[in-house]
Amino acid sequence: MKLHPFGRLRTLAVSVLALGPLAGGADGALTITIGESGPNVVATYSGSLDLTGLTAEPNQHTTGGLGMNSFFRPELYVLSRADGGGDQTRYTGIQTSPVQLAVSSLLSTVREASAISGAGGFGIRIGNYGGGSLVPGAPTAAEEPAVYTPSGYTSGTPISVSETYEDASLSTFNFMQGVYEWSWPADKVTLNIIPEPSTASLLALVAGGVAFSRRRRP
Secondary structure, three states: OOOOHHHHHHHHHHHHHHHHHHHHHHHOOEEEEEEEEOOEEEEEEEEOOOOOOOEEEEEEOOOOEEEEEOOOOOEEEEEOOOHHHOOEEEEEOOOEOOOOOOEOOOOOOOEOOOEEEOOOOOEEEEEOOOOOOOOOOOOOOOOEEEEEEEOOOOOOOOEEEEEEEOOOOHHHHOEOOEEEEEEEOOEEEEEEEEOOOOHHHHHHHHHHHHHHHHHHOO
16 A cells, blocks of 8 residues: 555654653653554653652553543543553542543543553543543543552653554544643643644644754765
8 A cells, every 4th residue: 555645744743743752751750642643543651750649559450542431430541551461550649630631522432552562551540430520621620530550660760652543533532632731749640632733734844854954964
């Protein structure tokens, strides 16, 4: 199958845009970036976590994935798949959450990744455990947000995970473009949802890269 030239540009642009959060991970925060890459959605998890001050609940068995799971009660998953279905630790005690969810609907959209690179098990899960509001725009986005890590994760250990969701777009998950943060005194998790760049933006990005490359030539 011949790849359309703009398909290559879209893939390149998403890769370049993802470099920002990756480079920013050195300050200790976990950055999750979700964006479209051609016919797929790619989610990257980068940085590290300082879990000081959070309450650990070990021996969790949570399936990774993206989107809303509304089968029993509404829950938002932004969670990379744990290696071999291994145990995870759930951390509660997040003090600051977004005022609205990152989705436009509570309909079930959750999907597991088609492919994963890196050691997964990291992410955030927002559940309606005690009847709290999950309606977008509500004063409290969710009653019980929680950070997940693989069992045995030590604060400060670098995180680098990439997942691909084939034949999907941001609309598949009802994701809304924006930046969403969950924080506690020691650290934070930032979720960046970026749209597929427009053709004009792609051309400008590529042109800028070519110009930069030319300037660096002796």
